Amino acid sequence: MDIETILSHAGSQWDRLTGAISTPIYQATAYKHPYLGYEGDFSYSRTLSPTRQALEQTLARIEGVDYAYTFSSGMAAVDTIFRLLKPKDKIIISEDLYGGTFRLLNQTYKSYDFDVLYIDTSDNDAVDKAFKGGATAVFVEMPTNPLLKVADIRYISALAKKAGALLIVDNTFLTPLNIRVFDYGADIAVYSATKYLSGHNDVLAGAVAVKDSVLAERIQFTQNAVGAVLAPFDAWLLLRSLKTLSVRLSKQSENAIKIAQFLAEHPAVEQVNYPGLADSPFYERLKSQSAGFGAMLSFWLKSSERVADILRSVKVWTFAESLGGVESLITYPLTQTHSSIDANILERLGINDRLLRLSVGVENVDDLITDLKNVL
Numbered sequence: 359m360d361i362e363t364i365l366s367h368a369g370s371q372w373d374r375l376t377g378a379i380s381t382p383i384y385q386a387t388a389y390k391h392p393y394l395g396y397e398g399d400f401s402y403s404r405t406l407s408p409t410r411q412a413l414e415q416t417l418a419r420i421e422g423v424d425y426a427y428t429f430s431s432g433m434a435a436v437d438t439i440f441r442l443l444k445p446k447d448k449i450i451i452s453e454d455l456y457g458g459t460f461r462l463l464n465q466t467y468k469s470y471d472f473d474v475l476y477i478d479t480s481d482n483d484a485v486d487k488a489f490k491g492g493a494t495a496v497f498v499e500m501p502t503n504p505l506l507k508v509a510d511i512r513y514i515s516a517l518a519k520k521a522g523a524l525l526i527v528d529n530t531f532l533t534p535l536n537i538r539v540f541d542y543g544a545d546i547a548v549y550s551a552t553k554y555l556s557g558h559n560d561v562l563a564g565a566v567a568v569k570d571s572v573l574a575e576r577i578q579f580t581q582n583a584v585g586a587v588l589a590p591f592d593a594w595l596l597l598r599s600l601k602t603l604s605v606r607l608s609k610q611s612e613n614a615i616k617i618a619q620f621l622a623e624h625p626a627v628e629q630v631n632y633p634g635l636a637d638s639p640f641y642e643r644l645k646s647q648s649a650g651f652g653a654m655l656s657f658w659l660k661s662s663e664r665v666a667d668i669l670r671s672v673k674v675w676t677f678a679e680s681l682g683g684v685e686s687l688i689t690y691p692l693t694q695t696h697s698s699i700d701a702n703i704l705e706r707l708g709i710n711d712r713l714l715r716l717s718v719g720v721e722n723v724d725d726l727i728t729d730l731k732n733v734l
């Protein structure tokens with residue numbers, strides 16, 4: 359079945375007891391054991407709950423792999439992956455990266471003394487150089503946040519295979535609807551399911567999908583041992599959201615291209631970062647890897663003077679710090695999402711006081727454009 363069909367049937371008729379079209383919320387922590395020596399499928403809800411199982415099976419199916427695990431947040435999912443590594447391991451990672459992932463490596467895992475190389479993963483020469491002397495893992499955001507740079511995943515995958523390094527892709531922005539990371543040789547896909555997968559700015563969740571059974575077992579072990587699991591109600595909300603992922607993302611992406619085109623022509627705007635613009639340096643590359651361009655974009659204003667006014671005056675857009683939902687959000691990465699990254703790195707990357715990031719929702723696109731026109 360096509361991924362769109364699997365999504366629309368997420369959790370449907372999964373409940374063997376009743377045939378319910380929507381998977382029930384099994385709000386129970388403990389499950390009766392049939393007899394000594396046989397526990398049945400469920401025992402304690404940290405280990406697994408039926409609602410979470412329906413969700414995890416759906417996520418594995420849309421990825422085309424056998425295993426998926428869900429967590430109480432995207433960061434809990436990323437943390438579970440870092441726990442696969444050993445002290446002093448070498449990690450190659452995208453330099454303009456979700457701020458929370460940077461913070462986790464730089465502070466939470468400081469005592470692991472990882473050898474972390476932050477590079478521009480969209481630059482194949484930089485990737486070549488980084489792999490010299492091998493690596494344990496390479497962690498790629500596709501596209502990067504907030505500059506929307508696109509890595510050549512085939513190229514990175516080939517080098518990762520040669521080095522025996524784990525290829526981990528944070529596919530939060532494009533989702534499996536657009537890019538099937540396991541087709542390109544990824545070992546692990548990780549998601550902030552808070553974003554597009556949930557899509558309504560109302561659930562905090564994370565997910566990990568994995569192909570290999572040995573890796574899967576280690577991830578499941580951590581999920582149960584640490585316990586940063588997704589609660590039954592949140593699992594149900596996420597199942598419900600997955601049913602409309604395809605229509606949401608198509609509308610969001612349609613809106614995004616029009617907004618990117620509008621901004622590219624606007625005299626107050628210096629440059630738009632959106633890989634779906636035909637003159638973007640990443641247009642051809644992303645087109646060859648992904649079914650769509652997504653609905654995230656960022657842009658530099660010519661001057662920072664009006665930033666505060668813009669963020670205060672928007673009416674259809676909301677000044678807030680998330681992405682992927684049906685409501686359009688405008689974010690100021692410098693002081694919001696990326697505030698935990700060192701100032702000199704931010705400056706070098708161009709994450710400065712003139713950069714704004716947009717997460718495009720499903721509103722009427724003329725309303726969104728008129729609002730931007732008014733504030734700009």
Ligand SMILES: *Cc1c(COP(=O)(O)O)cnc(C)c1O
Binds near residue numbers: 432434458
């Ligand atoms: C939001 C986000 C995360 C963190 O996820 P939470 O659900 O907020 O914990 C990780 N990676 C990317 C790309 C994100 O956008």
